[in-house]
Amino acid sequence: MDRALALTMQEQQSDVISQDTIRAFNSYLRITELRGKATLAVATQGRQFKAYAHCSEATIFWLSDQRPATILWVLTGLWGMLMWYRRRQMVRVVPLALPITGRTVFGGLTYSEEDSSFYAADGHQVQLTPMQHQLMEMFFHSPSHSLTKTQICDVLWPKKPDASETLYTLIRRLKLVVEQHSDLKIESDRRKSYRLKVKQVES
DSSP states (O other), rough: OOOHHHHHHHOOOOOOOOOHHHHHHHHHOSSSSTTTEEEEOOOSSSSSSEEEEOOHHHHHHHHHHHHHHHHHHHHHHHHHHHHHHHHHHHTTTGGOOOOSSSSSETEEETTTTTTTEETTSOOOOOOHHHHHHHHHHHHHHSSSEEEEEEHHHHHTTTTTSSSSHHHHHHHHHHHHHHHSSSSOOOOOOOOTTEEEEEEEOOO
16 A cells, blocks of 8 residues: 555645545555555645555455464364364274284184273173173183183182182173173083183084
8 A cells, every 4th residue: 555655646746635646546556455445544744645444354364464374373273173073083983993913802802902991893892890801801811712710710719718609600691791792602611611712603
């Protein structure tokens, strides 16, 4: 606007604002959006001409030097919000994509060492009681997936002289959970040992 005003004053050589002054001023404006929206006035002191833009804040911002930086900040904010949203979505489905290392898959059941949890084939976490969870960890850590009665009782009930009935109850309830969420079953060898094995598919 200052450039347009200077060129107008050179052309007019007068301190009176007329329609020709305004027409000339608008013709010298390089920014099309300002044409018809910029006005001229004579300052009371020094009788100097001043140019004023009557535009909306949005128009002024769009024409200002701050536009690129502001747009960059807005894009950065949107990118941050997108990353935050995607992170929340990933947290919700993390059981569906367990890490390649630190997991054991057996009979459609996955044990993750990262969070010490068991997951079914569809990715949801299998809910186990603390005792059931400990016994399942023992089965998964055993190379043959089998344990003797003595091994189980010594770990789970080390101070109990005879934990037979407690063990039988634990095995019976654990069988239901295991068979419901996987292709595994728990077999007993005369109640002296127990083995976690894949169920045979009937032909």
